[in-house]
Amino acid sequence: MLAGCLLDLDLPQTDKRLLTIAETDGCLLDGISAATGCQVGRRTLRIEDYGKVAATFVHIHQEQAVRIWPSRACRELAQHYAGGAPSQWEAQLIGYQRLPAELLLCWSPVSLVTPLAALIGQAGSRARCARCHEEILNQREVVQPDAVLCRACAGQAYYTRLTADDPRPPEPEVAACPELVALWEGFGLASRSGQD
Ligand SMILES: [Zn+2]
Structure with missing residues (x-):
C-alpha cells in the first residue's frame, strides 16, 4: 500500500x-x-x-x-x-x-x-532449445553464436540430470505417434495433428 x-x-x-x-x-x-x-x-x-x-x-x-x-x-x-x-x-x-x-x-x-x-521478456515469445528441444517462453532463451539454447543447456541449470541423455534426441512429431493421434481424434482434434 x-x-x-x-x-x-x-x-x-x-x-x-x-x-x-x-x-x-x-x-x-x-x-x-x-x-x-x-x-x-x-x-x-x-x-x-x-x-x-x-x-x-x-x-x-x-x-x-x-x-x-x-x-x-x-x-x-x-x-x-x-x-x-x-x-x-x-x-x-x-x-x-x-x-x-x-x-x-x-x-x-x-x-x-x-x-x-x-526482466519482463516478451510475453508470447516461443523458442526451442537446440540441445534438449524443450520449448522456451518469454524470451528466456540464450542466443549463442552457433545455437539457441535454454538456460539449463547453456550452463545455468539449477539441477543436474541423472540420466545420460544429454543431448537428448528430438521427440517424435505428434503425427508420428499413433497413440497421440488416436487420442486427439477421440477429442475431434485430428486436424491439429502435426502442429506444434
Ligand atoms: Zn535445453
Missing part, C-alpha cells in the same frame, strides 16, 4: 502497471499479493530469494522503482502501539496495523540492474 502511495498507483491493481520483486518466499508474498494485486500467474510478482523481508515495486510505465523493507525497530514499536496485547504475536498483529508507515517501514528509490524490458 505504501508502494502505491510512493508510485502514485491505485492498489490493489486490476491491470499490470506494477511489477513486484520480493526478496523472500513464504507468507510475505501472500500479503504483498493481496495488497497489490500482483500475482505470479499474471507475471507481475517474482522472487529474487535473498531471504529478506523486502521487496522492490516497479511502475512499469514510468520505470520508477522503490525498494521497501521493515524498520529495525518495528518489532519493539509494535509492542508499544499494541497497548498490552497478551502475546508477542498479537502485539505484532495489532501493532503493525497501527504503526505509521514511516515508523514501520523504510524505503529508497532504486534502479534495476537488469533493464525492465529484459
Whole structure:
C-alpha cells in the first residue's frame, strides 16, 4: 500500500502497471499479493530469494522503482502501539496495523540492474532449445553464436540430470505417434495433428 502511495498507483491493481520483486518466499508474498494485486500467474510478482523481508515495486510505465523493507525497530514499536496485547504475536498483529508507515517501514528509490524490458521478456515469445528441444517462453532463451539454447543447456541449470541423455534426441512429431493421434481424434482434434 505504501508502494502505491510512493508510485502514485491505485492498489490493489486490476491491470499490470506494477511489477513486484520480493526478496523472500513464504507468507510475505501472500500479503504483498493481496495488497497489490500482483500475482505470479499474471507475471507481475517474482522472487529474487535473498531471504529478506523486502521487496522492490516497479511502475512499469514510468520505470520508477522503490525498494521497501521493515524498520529495525518495528518489532519493539509494535509492542508499544499494541497497548498490552497478551502475546508477542498479537502485539505484532495489532501493532503493525497501527504503526505509521514511516515508523514501520523504510524505503529508497532504486534502479534495476537488469533493464525492465529484459526482466519482463516478451510475453508470447516461443523458442526451442537446440540441445534438449524443450520449448522456451518469454524470451528466456540464450542466443549463442552457433545455437539457441535454454538456460539449463547453456550452463545455468539449477539441477543436474541423472540420466545420460544429454543431448537428448528430438521427440517424435505428434503425427508420428499413433497413440497421440488416436487420442486427439477421440477429442475431434485430428486436424491439429502435426502442429506444434
Ligand atoms: Zn535445453
